[in-house]
Amino acid sequence: MSYLLIGNISAMIGEDCIEPLSNARIRVYLPESNPGADHMTIVKGIFNHLRPLSAKEVLMKADRLLAETTLDPKGNFRLYWNELHLFTEPLELDICLDEMPAKNGNRQSRNFHLSYMIPHWKRNQEGYLAAYAYVIPAEVWSNIYRQAGAWVLTGIVRNKANGEGESRLKVSAFNAITGKKIADAYTNEYGRYTMHFNRRDLFAGQLIPIRDGRPNFGPDVYFRLYKQDQLIWEENESHAMVTARQDIAPCSSIDILYKPGIIVRATRHITGWLNSVRHFTEVRRGRSRASSAVLHRQLIVKDTPNV
Structure with missing residues (x-):
């Protein structure tokens, strides 16, 4: 039987x-x-x-x-x-x-x-x-x-414009205490990410800081988001000052609400660079030599070594 x-x-x-x-x-x-x-x-x-x-x-x-x-x-x-x-x-x-x-x-x-x-x-x-x-x-x-000296961090990445979860994004978590990246994870079809890390990922080669009121010995975290390896949103160390981001527990959940904007700023930067190149070309052709002093000296020397 x-x-x-x-x-x-x-x-x-x-x-x-x-x-x-x-x-x-x-x-x-x-x-x-x-x-x-x-x-x-x-x-x-x-x-x-x-x-x-x-x-x-x-x-x-x-x-x-x-x-x-x-x-x-x-x-x-x-x-x-x-x-x-x-x-x-x-x-x-x-x-x-x-x-x-x-x-x-x-x-x-x-x-x-x-x-x-x-x-x-x-x-x-x-x-x-x-x-x-x-x-x-x-x-x-x-x-x-906690006994294993490990952490699991999960949450949902939502677009601030519509509140929906964003799929196929890479989430990178950073430790504000050391400034180093902790781990990467990708969001699923519902926008949820789950990442695992341990003490060696947090304080490799460094002494673990012991502070009063930090029972978890955990990181203070902030995030960056990537889409197809392109940075689309980022935080800095100041965002890790929020209570929910400090000394995170071994099993933690942190949702991310982001507003896309990095790509727009990058596009403006590229447009400005193209305008500078266009202006430099006009200088080379003798159309506007009076304003040539505003150009970067290194750029002029690199393109016209005989000047």
Whole structure:
């Protein structure tokens, strides 16, 4: 008799974004012979909070392991095993993070007790099928990121003219404390970007500044936007003085409202440069020698070395 448990494990970033636990491992165990108090809460249909497990705890239950698999990039999984009897008792689920999403932060195995559960098995031609899904609360996920020395930053880039999300833009985040770029990300079809970085990206080769009232040791951020590698909008260090931009938490959400204007200013600059070239050409032809002093000396020397 075969069993197939399918599902998804994700985590909340702030209040409006979900991050899949890609490449995490999920394990299902046979029930303990003497279950503890946690077991009874799940019989009533209540999810447990994610609880860290020591390496010893993981080893102690190894003989009860039924199946293990790796979550795909979207956080989906399929656990399959064979048994001779129908399960009517709770199963135990654990999750293992060998690395954080996007291979971010310090690399080490982090094991957590996920839940006890009684699957609602449905009979099909191959055997029995059940489903399970869990979303890790934002505060729990943020604490896991903090322990890994890593950050995830997300948000929506909106055009100020119509308030709609802008797709296919490159978002570059900068650390106002060091003046260096932290990370790049591209917006999806809804204008949402998600970027990952860690302590090494923030303070590579520098001492980490320790200041009172900065519990996250995070950056003060400002942004630049690019479209097809063309700068279309930018901020400077002063924009990082906003409270929401300072010492950002390990899981943060910052929306960007921009007004296109860089391209217009660049066009005006090019037009002025073309006018200067046109004026210089007229000087060369003898039409307006009286105003030639306004031209850049280096430009004259470069084009007419005999003057």
